[in-house]
Amino acid sequence: MSDFFEIDFLSVESSKSGDAIAIRYESDNVIRIHVTDGGFQETGDKLVEHMNSYYGEPTFIDSVMVTHPDGDHSGGLRKVLEEFEVGELWMLRPWLYVNELIDRFSRFSSVENLTKRLKEIYPNIAALEELAEENDTPIREPLQGAAIGKFRVMAPTKSRYLDLVVESEKTPESVKDAREPLASALGTLVEKAAAKDVALLRAPWGDESFSPEETSPENDMSVVQYALLCDIKVLLTADAGRRALSEAADYAPYVGLALPGIDRIQVPHHGSRRNISTEILDRWVGAPLPSPPAKGEEKFTAIVSCAKKDEDHPRKAVVRAFMHRGAEVFTTQGAREGGGLRTRHNAPEREGWSAATPLDYPTQQEA
Numbered sequence: 001m002s003d004f005f006e007i008d009f010l011s012v013e014s015s016k017s018g019d020a021i022a023i024r025y026e027s028d029n030v031i032r033i034h035v036t037d038g039g040f041q042e043t044g045d046k047l048v049e050h051m052n053s054y055y056g057e058p059t060f061i062d063s064v065m066v067t068h069p070d071g072d073h074s075g076g077l078r079k080v081l082e083e084f085e086v087g088e089l090w091m092l093r094p095w096l097y098v099n100e101l102i103d104r105f106s107r108f109s110s111v112e113n114l115t116k117r118l119k120e121i122y123p124n125i126a127a128l129e130e131l132a133e134e135n136d137t138p139i140r141e142p143l144q145g146a147a148i149g150k151f152r153v154m155a156p157t158k159s160r161y162l163d164l165v166v167e168s169e170k171t172p173e174s175v176k177d178a179r180e181p182l183a184s185a186l187g188t189l190v191e192k193a194a195a196k197d198v199a200l201l202r203a204p205w206g207d208e209s210f211s212p213e214e215t216s217p218e219n220d221m222s223v224v225q226y227a228l229l230c231d232i233k234v235l236l237t238a239d240a241g242r243r244a245l246s247e248a249a250d251y252a253p254y255v256g257l258a259l260p261g262i263d264r265i266q267v268p269h270h271g272s273r274r275n276i277s278t279e280i281l282d283r284w285v286g287a288p289l290p291s292p293p294a295k296g297e298e299k300f301t302a303i304v305s306c307a308k309k310d311e312d313h314p315r316k317a318v319v320r321a322f323m324h325r326g327a328e329v330f331t332t333q334g335a336r337e338g339g340g341l342r343t344r345h346n347a348p349e350r351e352g353w354s355a356a357t358p359l360d361y362p363t364q365q366e367a
Contacts, residue, residue: 003027004346005229007264008054009305010046011332011340012039017270017306017313018072019238020047020340024055024347025150025229032149033058035080036065036225036236037073044079050340051084054350059085063148066091066125067223067238074124081131089132090142091125092221094118094165097158104166105173114172121170142223144251152255154248155224155240168217200316200364206288206324209317209365211273215241219269224248226255230345232263235284239269242280249283260286264343267304267322267329271314273366281321288324292361299326303341308333316362328358 005025012018020039025032033055038047051058061084066074080086094101095118098111108114119126132139140146143161146153156164165171203209214220222238224245237245245268252259262285268275278288285300293299302322306313310333319329332341341356 002346003230004344004348005232005234006054006342006344006347007234008050009266009303009332009341009343010039010043010050011307012043012072012305013307013309016072017310018043018075019067019266019270019305020076021236021266021305022047022051022055027150027229032062033060034063034065034149034151035061035077037067037238038064038076038078038080040072041075041078044076047076048079048083060087061085062087064089065142065148065223065225066128067236068092068218068221069122069125070218070239071124073238074128077128078131081128081135081137086132086135086137088140088148089128089137090140090146090148090223091128092141092143092156092161092223093125093129093139094122094171096141097162097165101162101165105171107172117172121172144247145254148225149227150229151225151227151236153223154226154235154251154255155244156221157247160243160247161221164217164221170218198366201367202363203320203365205292205361206290207365208278208288208321208324209273209367210277210321213274214243215239215269215272215274219275220244222268226252226257228257232345233257233261235262235265237266237268239272239275241268241275242277245276245280245284249280259283262300264301264303265327267302267314267318269313270306270310271304271318271331273315273317276318276321278321281325285322285325285327289326292323293326297326298328300328301343302327302329303343304329304331304333306331306333315366317365319359320362320365323359323361330356330358 018039019037219239222240
């Protein structure tokens with residue numbers, strides 16, 4: 001078989017959206033399987049079954065990537081580590097850097113205590129670390145510049161990652177505990193509830209509306225990956241925010257990537273308005289077109305991982321913004337029951353799989 005690739009965005013069905021991506025590709029007569037995130041714990045069985053069904057019942061997975069610690073990305077990977085021999089587990093563990101971090105946490109003077117606390121705060125990756133060590137699976141650091149087969153890590157840099165660990169509300173310095181005034185806590189709850197009630201306004205082609213708020217530090221820890229597969233440029237973003245995507249774009253020349261120009265892109269954070277901006281999209285996929293492209297003349301493919309029950313994702317403003325730049329936008333919400341979306345080149349046909357239907361252009365967007 002000639003060089004090929006198939007990237008499967010599995011449906012992660014819950015009240016919230018998640019990411020579980022299985023990738024198989026051949027390059028220079030070598031076939032590799034590269035898993036990026038595994039959804040929630042219950043998604044793990046689906047991910048294992050999928051690879052057994054469509055990847056030839058493998059016993060070995062070359063690489064598993066944990067983009068960031070959230071349970072909707074890391075939960076299902078435990079099953080992958082249990083069922084397969086894994087060549088390398090790639091994930092960032094903040095406790096590895098306690099010697100560099102401890103001076104930034106005034107409540108801690110002991111490296112051991114800070115290490116213990118960080119493992120308690122990030123239990124998903126702590127559990128994966130323990131399982132990997134039991135299986136003698138090497139754990140690598142996915143920091144900017146790391147090469148994983150044909151994939152390159154575009155972000156984060158180590159310095160920005162450490163800053164995000166300190167900024168995170170989960171970490172000991174900033175975590176909100178019982179001493180927080182009740183009124184402040186209630187205010188936060190009201191603010192979160194109100195955020196879901198977003199008015200939709202009719203808007204002309206090209207008009208864009210994004211949230212002024214940034215995504216969380218945990219989301220911005222996301223590992224951004226780029227690969228050139230069969231001369232097709234692929235970008236996986238996980239839940240990366242604007243800072244992460246800007247850092248990744250700054251690094252593009254060092255991997256020979258001339259921007260703008262991506263052929264297959266994962267829409268960040270299930271289509272949240274807090275993760276992208278007009279400027280970010282202009283850098284990665286180009287400026288808006290003056291009018292919609294004709295059917296069949298779209299410039300690139302954008303894929304959103306979002307659950308059918310998730311009423312908040314993807315945001316219409318985000319779908320519009322990608323379409324403004326010539327994208328065909330697909331979501332896993334439209335996938336068959338228990339399935340997902342596959343984007344491929346030269347990969348074999350699959351029985352029961354058919355062409356997916358792209359989204360229509362939303363004439364309204366969030367105010």
